[in-house]
Amino acid sequence: MNRLTPEQLAAGVQDLPSLPAVVMELLSSIEQEDIDISVLAKKVSYDQALTAKTLRLANSSTYGLQVKVTTIQQAITFLGFQTTRNLITAAAITGCFPSGRCEGFHDKAFWRHSIATAACARALARRMRFNQDIAFTAGLLHDIGRLVLVTGHPDAYAQVVAWHAQHGGDWQDAEQAVLGIDHVDAGVALADHWNFSSTMRQAIAYHHAPDIHGAGFLATIVHVANAIVHALDLAGEDNELVPRVSSVAWDAMGLNEEAYLHLFRETELQFGEMSTILMA
Template structure:
């Protein structure tokens, strides 16, 4: 399967496409003239998407003083950027349907993504950086695995089998069996679906946060990924914490007390978000 970027991008045409409103949100992410009323009407046409977004808006994650009953109210209460990211998160968890791939569990996949998203959001709040961007990047950090599973379900089963018999990471297994890994697959999807630059960069470098130009968000997601694995929030069998960059860990500048608080907050937020997004 050793393909160049052009071949990979062509292969992505076989993937499911996100709801039209999500494509519009992603492509207009930097526009200041977004029409809130038009967005609300478009989201309202997708009942499942609306329901998940409103359940998130009413969760303890945001703790509104009064119930949020419409997308318009969500935008008013949460702001356009936060609502946009909640809509993207809600849509992405339903965009890829279950695939026949032995050993791959879609629900566990999303539970891990949600765990990383929850931790990333908590870290972002402690560091006073954009919490919604961190949440979305955390949720989507391993989206390349779904790309590979969707395009090659039988061969990805071989990836899972390889890892169970070798002492290696998921990346090692993917490269050994497929000749490509989920980082490259995720980067290709991010290009095709017009993810914002910060998220594309985080997806591309979340396993290599010390590489030149990786960026602060990639380092944050890298650490959140390690924390989510260490806390075993997804409930995976034979959980393994991936290699951790001490430079990325130290760059966050949190002391022991702050880290304990991060762990507690992540665990508290995870189950509620997981219940909503994987329902």
């Protein structure tokens, strides 16, 4: 067993690759509106790869623009600041972590699940009249703690993967059995390190436990989106199981069977295009 101490977890977080400074700024200010948009556009434009991926997302059918945007400033003009900030963050984070470092861990499957959860959370948020862009980002980041563990402690996490293959169950069970901590702990540590907003931090901390007092409605949305995406098997992992779903969280959505069927279809369509762009 490879029990990780809080100090080892913190050290692993410190050693993670750095995001572009402008993305760090966006993540720490996701609930703020008083940012100089022209300065933001200029900062992002310095990173050509980030700009290109962001603009591909902005021009995708998901956002239904009638004109083709060719600059970050145009994207902000036509999509709004929050949505563009959301796309920049997604483009940066999906390309931030190294792949292939942990035996048995399927990086592409991880990102497929994360992108699909983001798409589903966004669609759910629209129905709940909740901020769609914050929901998208929370869906994308909900399991980011797994990448913290995979990147910082690949040999130890390979034992988690082996334990999970032998015993089944939730990933949290496997992580706790082998490491003594789980991806929620690691995700919260990363949220602190990267100065995420308190809302985003709560969504990561409670997406498996939305019934806990103070978890917040964003955690409820992500919890349900996560379960839906597992049920749809969009990650393409072998023997994928649907996690336990809180009946309170499910009922809080207030959707009937027809609405859920529309939601499933919308998630699948948006996931297809977004994953193609973000995983290119």
